[in-house]
Structure formats: C-alpha cells, structure tokens
Amino acid sequence: MRRDVVVVAVIWIVLSVLGVLFAASWDIYPPRAGVEAEHIDEAIRILMMLAAPVFMFVVVMMVYSIWRFRAEDEREEGPPIYTNRPFTVSWLVLTTVLAGVLFYNPGYVGWKFLKSNPTADLVIQVTAAQWHWHVTYPQYDLTIKSRPIGFERMDENQVLALPAGRRVKFEVTSDDVIHSFWIPALRLKVDAVPGIVTTMYTTVTETGSYEENSVFRVQCAELCGTGHPRMTMPVVILEPEEFEKWIEEQKEMQEMGGMMEEEEEGH
Amino acid sequence: MLPVFRGLLWGLIGFAIGALLTALVRIALGMEPWVFGPLFFVGYLFGLAGWLLGVGVWDTWMREFLGMEPRPYKEEGWRRYFGFNTDHKVIGIQYGVTFIGMFLLAGLLAMAMRIELMRPGRDIFDFATYNRVMSMHGFLMVLVAVTAVPGMFGNYFVPLMIGADDMAFPRMNALSYWIWPPAAILLLLSPFFGGWDSGWTAYPPLAITNEPGQMFYNLAFFTGGLSSVVGSVNFLTTIITMRAPGMTWGRVPIFVWSIFMTSIMSLTATQFVGVAMIMTVLDRVAQTAFFDPARGGYPLIYQHVFWFYSHPAVYVMIMPSWGIMLEILAHFARKPLFAYRWAVAGMAGVTALSFTVWAHHMFTSGMPETLHVPFMATTEAISVPTGLIFLAALGTLWRGKLRFKTPMLFALGMLFNFLIGGLTGVFNSDLPADMHLHDTFWVVSHFHYTILGGGIFGLIAGIYYWFPKMTGRMYNEALGRLHFWLMFIFFNLTFFPMAWLGLHGMNRRIGDYPPDLAGMNMFVSMAAFILGASFLIFVYNLVVSWIRGPVAEANPWGARTLEWATPSPPPEHNFPRVPEVLSGPYDYGVPGAVHAKV
Structure with missing residues (x-):
C-alpha cells in the first residue's frame, strides 16, 4: 500500500x-x-x-x-479502515x-x-432606465442616451467614450428598476439602484472599441424586464486629445440634430 | 370522489369567498372593488385553506378537533396516491413522481432556451417570452432541487434507515406533500396572466411593476416554503425521537444525517423567503412601499431577506445529495465510510456557516462596502467544512473494492462535477474576481455544476440505487450506464464552456448576445440537446422497468443499512418488529459484524 x-x-x-x-x-x-x-x-x-x-x-x-481498487468478485469487502x-x-x-x-x-x-483610490479626473454620471443608459459628462455639460436597439444595430447606437490614461468615477443610479452597469473590458460592474447612487472607480489604460471586441460595451447585467438584452451600448476608449475632440463633435451633433433625435425617440 | 377533486372544488369555493370578501371590504372603503391583485391575493389564501381542508385536513384534524371520528384515507393500488395518505412510502413516491415530472418540464424549457441562444439575434422567442421561459425554468428547477431528494428519499428512507415504522407525524407528512399542488397550479396558470420575467430571484422594483403573473410566483414560493417548514419539523422530530434501540447518533447512516442538517436549515431559514414574497405581494396589492424608494422604501432589503433564505437553500439542494453520494460510495466500495464523524462535522459546519454568507450575492449591489470583506471571509471559510465531504469520499474509495454499477457511476460523476462547482464558486466569493464574473454565464456554469452536476446527479444516483427497493423491480443496467455516460460527458460539454462565455462578457438571463460569442454558444446548445436527449433513456428505463423489469431481490447491492433488510418494496409497517441496532451501518470487512437484528 x-x-x-x-x-x-x-x-x-x-x-x-x-x-x-x-x-x-x-x-x-x-x-x-x-x-x-x-x-x-x-x-x-x-x-x-x-x-x-x-x-x-x-x-x-x-x-x-x-x-x-476494483472488486474482483461481487461480495468481496475492503479493509475496515474507519479513519x-x-x-x-x-x-x-x-x-x-x-x-x-x-x-x-x-x-x-x-x-x-x-477601494484604495477614491479620486478621479473625470466624473461620469450614469442613470439607467428601462431600457436606456443616460450618460452625463458633467465636466463637459454633455449627456448622451443609448437606444434599446441591441446588438444587431449596435453601430447605429450612441457611444460611451472614455479617455485612455485618466482616472474615471462612475456615479450610477436608476430611474425605475434595478439595473447593473457593466463594462466587460474594465472588468467592473455596479448595480444601478433607484434611490441610491453607487460608484465605481477605474483608471483607464488602453484604447479600444466595440468593433475590435464586444467586451468594449456597456451591458446591463441585472435582469430588468423585456428590453434587458438590448440595454447595451458600445464603448470606445480614445487617446485624451481624441476624446476631447469626440466631446466637441457630440456637442455639435446634438445642437444640429437635437430635433431629429427627439423624433427618433418617438418611434 | 377522489380527495384531489374534492380539494379542487373546496379550493375554488375558498377562492371565491376570499375574493368576494375583499371586494366587499373595498366597496366599504370606497375603493374600486374589481381589481385583480388584492382579490387574487386574498382569494388565493382562502383557496389554499379550502384545498387543504378538502384534500384531507377536514377528514383528519378538523373532524377530530370537532369531536367526530376522523376518516383516514385508506385505499389500495393506484388510488392510494391520490389522497391524504399517511404512509411515508406512498408520500415518497408522490413526491418523486411529481418532482421528476417537474424536472422534465423545466428541462424542456431549458432546451427551448438553448434553441433561442443557438444563434445571436432573435430566433423562436421575443425577449419578453424568453425572460418568462427562463424565469419559469429557473424557479421550477429550484423547487425540484430543494424538494426532490428530501421529499422522495427523505420521506421514503429516513424512517426505514433508522428502523422506524413511519415518520413522527404521519398526517403532517401528508400535509407537506398536499401543500404542493396549489403551488404547481399557480405556476401552470402564471403564463395566462402574463407570466413573470424577473427570474427565480424576482428582485423588486421589477417584481412590483411587471405583469400580474409575478404574484403567482410569489405565492407559489410562499406555499412551497410552507411545505418545507412542515416537512423539516417532521424530519427533525422523527430522527431525534424515532430511532430504533441501539441506533445511537454515531450509528445513524450518513444520508439521515444529511437530511437532519438540511432540515435545520429549511426549518429556520425558509420563513425569511416567505416574508420576502409576502412583502413583494403587499407592495403590489396594498401599497405598502417596502421596496419603493420614491416612498421611503429600500430595494436592497429584499435582497438581504431573500438571500438569507436562498443561500442556505443552495445547501438544502446539495446536502442531501452529499448524503446519497457518501452512502453509495461506502456501499459500492464495500468499505466503511471514511471519517464518518468528520463528514457529519462537515455537514454541521456547512449548516452553521450557511446562515452567514448570504450577502456574497450582493457584492455589486451597492450595499455598504464594510460588508464586503466579512462576507468574503465567511464564504471562503465554508470551503473548509465542504472539503470534509471530499475527505470522506476519497478516503472511502481508497483501498476499497469498487463495483461500478450505475448508482456508483453517478456518485463518482457527482464527486467530479461538484469539485468543479466548488472551485468555480471560489472565484465568485473572491471580491475582485466577482466584480467581473457576477451575473455572467460564469455563474450559470458554477451553479449548474453544483446544483445539476451535484444535487441532481445525486438525485439520479439515488433513483438508480433505491429503484429496486421502491418499486420491487430492477432497472436495466446497460441503459443506466448509457444514460450516465451521455449525461456526464454532455453535462460537462454544456456547462464548462459557459464559464468561458461569462469571462468573455456574456451576462446571464439574456435572450441575445454579441455576435462574437456565437461559435461557443452554438457548441453549448448542441451539447445541451444531447444532454437533454439522455433523459429520454432515463425515463424509458424507469417507466419500462417499473412496469415489467425483473423482480428485485430484497438487497441487490449487498448493502448494510436497514432499508435493505426489508422486502422490496417494504410492507406497510416496514419491519415485522422493532429492529435492534448492534453496530454501525458501514462495518464492511469486519468479520461477523451485524448492523441490526430485524
């Protein structure tokens, strides 16, 4: 033995x-x-x-x-070892x-x-609602809103942009039921709970986009009703200068296309 | 009239009375009377009472209480399964057939889900329907996992194994079974009222704002919980007070210990989920606003109360299967159960710790961060007593004389699957890893490894092991082995890749996923279909063998526990006289050792 x-x-x-x-x-x-x-x-x-x-x-x-230790015949018994x-x-x-x-x-x-570093250069406020993400960049006075159009039309959706190399704080809450704000590329999620604000800190490092890999997306990770699978939006991580440019572009687009977008929401 | 029909009739009458009373109260209060929620809620509670009275409570307790002669249900043949029968063996079969049926139905729903998930985009369901199918699958399976083993094998074999002639409270035992049909009826009716789309956890506020079908879930859960409490009081009393002379605590078979520990958890934790369910219903029908932040409520309270039951509940799902596994390993290795006391201590340790870990389901929920580390610590500590189960299993195999019949194959398969289930669970208990893995397919993989690969493999091991005892007939060994190999291989091929999917960003409870995960999902679906098909063999084997399998001997396995000392199937009062227990149940290899004189 x-x-x-x-x-x-x-x-x-x-x-x-x-x-x-x-x-x-x-x-x-x-x-x-x-x-x-x-x-x-x-x-x-x-x-x-x-x-x-x-x-x-x-x-x-x-x-x-x-x-x-196979038995050779049916009634054979092992040694009486108890412990x-x-x-x-x-x-x-x-x-x-x-x-x-x-x-x-x-x-x-x-x-x-x-939990070691609760400071951030960039604050992003996220409000979830069945089945949108309202993403606000308060330092830039910009709000974008995703549409519940799912993966099939991901390229038509609004994009959440992050600057590489900066520390970001997400302040997350919900207008209706519980959602969960998850960006798989950041490996972080936090629930969006009505009535409280939850936070998530991360230092963004690499650039990337949904076209490269689907982990670059916001995904609702808490079952929130019918549109849950469609409560997603692409994430793009840009170099800081490009991020600033992106912000400006968004603002311009919103000024120009504000009317059109409102119309679209009606559908 | 069969008692089931009388129960249905009285239940309907009860429902009508409850609903009308509510309408009258509402009229008196100047409210709109014909509102579905409140009428249904109160109607159901009255209907439940009516059903229970009709099905047997009137004939037994109530007649006795009113000074009349009770009328116990005594029928022979198939009719004995359709009334308030107090024979623990009949109740075991009632539970078994009901819950295997429920398991197969929920399994069909899983197949439908895998058809939908085979390719990205929408195939057979719209998203709303997918959510409802998924919720129904999850909840039915939870009920099966919590109830099937204690209900079927606990009732049938605990009295036999401890040398008793029945359970301590036979009428309460019948009650625990007959509480279930209203829950089943609710779940079957739910889809006609919009179903519910909030999963088996049903977090508010979603569970307060969705379709009325949600309440059917809440009330079914409440009802099932009632049965669990009644059943576990009975198990505890039976095991404490009805052991045959000489059946000391050190000689109690390990399966009985597993039911004992399980009952402690069911008895003390189930009330909490009952409360969570009723609070949700009250928020819907009575504007109590427990969970509505707009009116001072706090949604996370639900999660704390819910998981305070529902984490012990996962040990309720697995522990009886540990008992079956260790029982089978000892009898089929023909060697004493290794480190018996340590195994019992492991179950006791898991039972104690199970009440301290609930908030590990809430690491990303926004609960105070001060709670994170303590719950990580208790959760990781629970792996130590769990490890003792593996210690007992491996020590029993070592130097045994192993015989590889179907029950043994399933017990070994369970040991392997539960190992993976346990190890993947460690990742979820780890705070950093859980930030990513929580609510993903990693979790789906993990809990199917523990609950299906562990709990249900144990259930199936038990079915093959005790089939000859319960039916008096032998199952077909070749088909049993074929079922094992198909199920074991395709179980692993279905659920292991899900861990990869979770890591790569596929969240759970979702009818669609990013196109770059399509290949692996197709693979998982294919494996799942074969896994599903393996159950056709299982059902065929059981049905055909029960009808015309070869007649089974009293003790086909040469096992030493007391249930094998009775004929197959056992007679109504189990033993001709009270057995006298002389030594432990696992004295293999000890010359002249006798467990009990019957």
Whole structure:
C-alpha cells in the first residue's frame, strides 16, 4: 500500500506543477482596458493557480482508486479502515490554510486595491432606465442616451467614450428598476439602484472599441424586464486629445440634430 | 370522489369567498372593488385553506378537533396516491413522481432556451417570452432541487434507515406533500396572466411593476416554503425521537444525517423567503412601499431577506445529495465510510456557516462596502467544512473494492462535477474576481455544476440505487450506464464552456448576445440537446422497468443499512418488529459484524 501512496503522490505533484504552470501562462482573458481590470484578471489567474493542485488531488485520488481498487468478485469487502488521523488532520489544516491564503490574496489585498483610490479626473454620471443608459459628462455639460436597439444595430447606437490614461468615477443610479452597469473590458460592474447612487472607480489604460471586441460595451447585467438584452451600448476608449475632440463633435451633433433625435425617440 | 377533486372544488369555493370578501371590504372603503391583485391575493389564501381542508385536513384534524371520528384515507393500488395518505412510502413516491415530472418540464424549457441562444439575434422567442421561459425554468428547477431528494428519499428512507415504522407525524407528512399542488397550479396558470420575467430571484422594483403573473410566483414560493417548514419539523422530530434501540447518533447512516442538517436549515431559514414574497405581494396589492424608494422604501432589503433564505437553500439542494453520494460510495466500495464523524462535522459546519454568507450575492449591489470583506471571509471559510465531504469520499474509495454499477457511476460523476462547482464558486466569493464574473454565464456554469452536476446527479444516483427497493423491480443496467455516460460527458460539454462565455462578457438571463460569442454558444446548445436527449433513456428505463423489469431481490447491492433488510418494496409497517441496532451501518470487512437484528 505504501507503493500506492508514493505513486499517487508523484502523479499528483507532476500534474499539479503542470496545472499551476498552465494556469499561470494561460491567456484566456479577453482584452482589458483598465488598471483595475489587470488586477481582477490577476486575481482570476491566482485563483486558477491555487485551484489546480486541489483539482488534481481529488481527480488523481479518484481516478487512481477507480483504476486500482476494483472488486474482483461481487461480495468481496475492503479493509475496515474507519479513519486515518494524520490524513484527516493534515487535510483540515491544509484546507484551512488554503482558504486563509486565498482570502488574503487575491481577496483582501485585491479589495484593498480596488477601494484604495477614491479620486478621479473625470466624473461620469450614469442613470439607467428601462431600457436606456443616460450618460452625463458633467465636466463637459454633455449627456448622451443609448437606444434599446441591441446588438444587431449596435453601430447605429450612441457611444460611451472614455479617455485612455485618466482616472474615471462612475456615479450610477436608476430611474425605475434595478439595473447593473457593466463594462466587460474594465472588468467592473455596479448595480444601478433607484434611490441610491453607487460608484465605481477605474483608471483607464488602453484604447479600444466595440468593433475590435464586444467586451468594449456597456451591458446591463441585472435582469430588468423585456428590453434587458438590448440595454447595451458600445464603448470606445480614445487617446485624451481624441476624446476631447469626440466631446466637441457630440456637442455639435446634438445642437444640429437635437430635433431629429427627439423624433427618433418617438418611434 | 377522489380527495384531489374534492380539494379542487373546496379550493375554488375558498377562492371565491376570499375574493368576494375583499371586494366587499373595498366597496366599504370606497375603493374600486374589481381589481385583480388584492382579490387574487386574498382569494388565493382562502383557496389554499379550502384545498387543504378538502384534500384531507377536514377528514383528519378538523373532524377530530370537532369531536367526530376522523376518516383516514385508506385505499389500495393506484388510488392510494391520490389522497391524504399517511404512509411515508406512498408520500415518497408522490413526491418523486411529481418532482421528476417537474424536472422534465423545466428541462424542456431549458432546451427551448438553448434553441433561442443557438444563434445571436432573435430566433423562436421575443425577449419578453424568453425572460418568462427562463424565469419559469429557473424557479421550477429550484423547487425540484430543494424538494426532490428530501421529499422522495427523505420521506421514503429516513424512517426505514433508522428502523422506524413511519415518520413522527404521519398526517403532517401528508400535509407537506398536499401543500404542493396549489403551488404547481399557480405556476401552470402564471403564463395566462402574463407570466413573470424577473427570474427565480424576482428582485423588486421589477417584481412590483411587471405583469400580474409575478404574484403567482410569489405565492407559489410562499406555499412551497410552507411545505418545507412542515416537512423539516417532521424530519427533525422523527430522527431525534424515532430511532430504533441501539441506533445511537454515531450509528445513524450518513444520508439521515444529511437530511437532519438540511432540515435545520429549511426549518429556520425558509420563513425569511416567505416574508420576502409576502412583502413583494403587499407592495403590489396594498401599497405598502417596502421596496419603493420614491416612498421611503429600500430595494436592497429584499435582497438581504431573500438571500438569507436562498443561500442556505443552495445547501438544502446539495446536502442531501452529499448524503446519497457518501452512502453509495461506502456501499459500492464495500468499505466503511471514511471519517464518518468528520463528514457529519462537515455537514454541521456547512449548516452553521450557511446562515452567514448570504450577502456574497450582493457584492455589486451597492450595499455598504464594510460588508464586503466579512462576507468574503465567511464564504471562503465554508470551503473548509465542504472539503470534509471530499475527505470522506476519497478516503472511502481508497483501498476499497469498487463495483461500478450505475448508482456508483453517478456518485463518482457527482464527486467530479461538484469539485468543479466548488472551485468555480471560489472565484465568485473572491471580491475582485466577482466584480467581473457576477451575473455572467460564469455563474450559470458554477451553479449548474453544483446544483445539476451535484444535487441532481445525486438525485439520479439515488433513483438508480433505491429503484429496486421502491418499486420491487430492477432497472436495466446497460441503459443506466448509457444514460450516465451521455449525461456526464454532455453535462460537462454544456456547462464548462459557459464559464468561458461569462469571462468573455456574456451576462446571464439574456435572450441575445454579441455576435462574437456565437461559435461557443452554438457548441453549448448542441451539447445541451444531447444532454437533454439522455433523459429520454432515463425515463424509458424507469417507466419500462417499473412496469415489467425483473423482480428485485430484497438487497441487490449487498448493502448494510436497514432499508435493505426489508422486502422490496417494504410492507406497510416496514419491519415485522422493532429492529435492534448492534453496530454501525458501514462495518464492511469486519468479520461477523451485524448492523441490526430485524
């Protein structure tokens, strides 16, 4: 039986090392565009690395037992082993330590980071309503409003633009039911709750657009009724100068096309 | 007249009385009388009372209370399933057939959802219909996952396993089953009143402003909760007071322990969801404004109260299946259950901690940030007692003499699936990761791994394991294995890719998605269809085997627990005399060991 233990231990160690290496190097993540997003992907990566040995241990024990300890005849019985103190105690200690480790990092450390810097250069106020996003840039006196036209006509929708390299605060609330303001490229979401204002901070890093990858979009992530799947709008992240230009363009367009847009809303 | 028909009639009369009374009160108060919401709400409560009286409460408790001779329901053959029967074995079958039927219906809805999601854009549903189908699928499955194992196997086997002749309160046991039909009727009627489109969680304010079909959900949940409370009082009392002589706490089979711990959770947490449901209905019909911020309400209260039940509820869904899994592993490895006391301690630890983790569903909800870290800590702590279940499972397999019959295959499949379910859950408990993963298909993947891959795999393992005992006939082993392999492989192919979809920005509860996720969704749908088809084999096997399968022996598995010491199926009073328990139920490999003298 000592041999079984050694064989299982060796297989487990080898597979765990491979699993950890794989989890560490596996680039499964879609494009990301924020400092917080980098930390969140890192948290997922660390958790995968911690999960690999646990997964391998259970699977190796199970598969090895299935392969090695088959009954040869129907009524054969195994040895009456009721427990094994060193095994159970070390199991309890190890799982407790593991839970503690992952609580500390990425959990507590990651949370500290996400909450560490409640300041921002750019404030964006978001008000959700069935099934629009009203996005206001109070520093620029600009409000845009998405239309519930979904993915099929995403290119016709209003766009939420963000400047790369600046720290942004989103102030989110709702006019009716609960929605959730999620930008997958930023890896952040916060619910839009009527009656309260929730906040979300991020430092935007990379440029990108919905045409590159659909993670560059605002998505309502809390079921909010019929139009829920259509409560989405493209996000574009621009270099700061281009962002300023975008703001000016929007303002001009609104001045010129204000009448037309109102007409469209009637439909 | 069959009691079900009398129950329906009295229920309708009750409904009419309740609705009319409400209309009269409204007229007296100078309000518009014929408004659907209030009339329906009060009418339903009266109708529920009428149904219960008609179906059997009048014949038993009420006649006794009024000094008349009670008329217990004694019928033979198929008729015994259609009345207020107090035999725990009949009730187990009633629960089993009802909830397997419900499971298959909800499974069909899942197939419809996967047809819609096969390609981006709209295919077979408009978005409103998709939301309703999804809500119905979710809620029916939640009811199945919470109820099927305790209802079917808890009722049938807890008394047998502890050597009792019935449950402690047989009439309450019948009551717990007969509370369910009104809930089922509500859910079936809901689509005719607009259905409800707020998922199985039904967060207000959406649940206050949507179609009247929403109230059918609220009242069905309330009704089902009532049954859970009644049932769990009965389980606790039975297990505490009705164990055969010698059945000490250290000799109670692990499945009975799992039902014991589950009942503690059901008994103490279910009231909270009942309150949440009634508060929602009152907001709709009586302008109480609990959740309406415009009038001083606070929508997040609902989420706290709802999850205070509904997180323990996920352990209610999984724990009895842990019991089944460990039971099967011990009997099919023919080795004592490893670290029995640690496994019991694990269940107790999960039960205790289950009440402390609810707000991990609310990390992005806008609740105060000071609550984040404590709930992350309790949630991650719960992985330690959960780990003890794996300890017991792996220790039991090690050096056993494994026999790979269908129940064993499902138990092993469950161990694997639940491992993935547990590990993916850690990502959701982690605050940074959850900011992204919350409310995405990652979560859909995670909870289907735990609830379908864990809970329902356990349910199916139990069905194959106890089928010969419950029906007296043997299922077809080859079909059982085919069902296992199809279900296991295509379950994993369906739900593992969903984790990827979530990570890549597909949120849950959505009838449409960005076109760049089309390929993976097509793959998932294809796998899901085969997963769905595997249940045709399952149902065929059960139905045909029940009708004309080979006659089963009393103990086809050579298992040691007490239910196998009775004929298959067991006679009405289970044991010819009270069994005397001499040692633990898992003494495999101990020469001359006898669990009990029957």
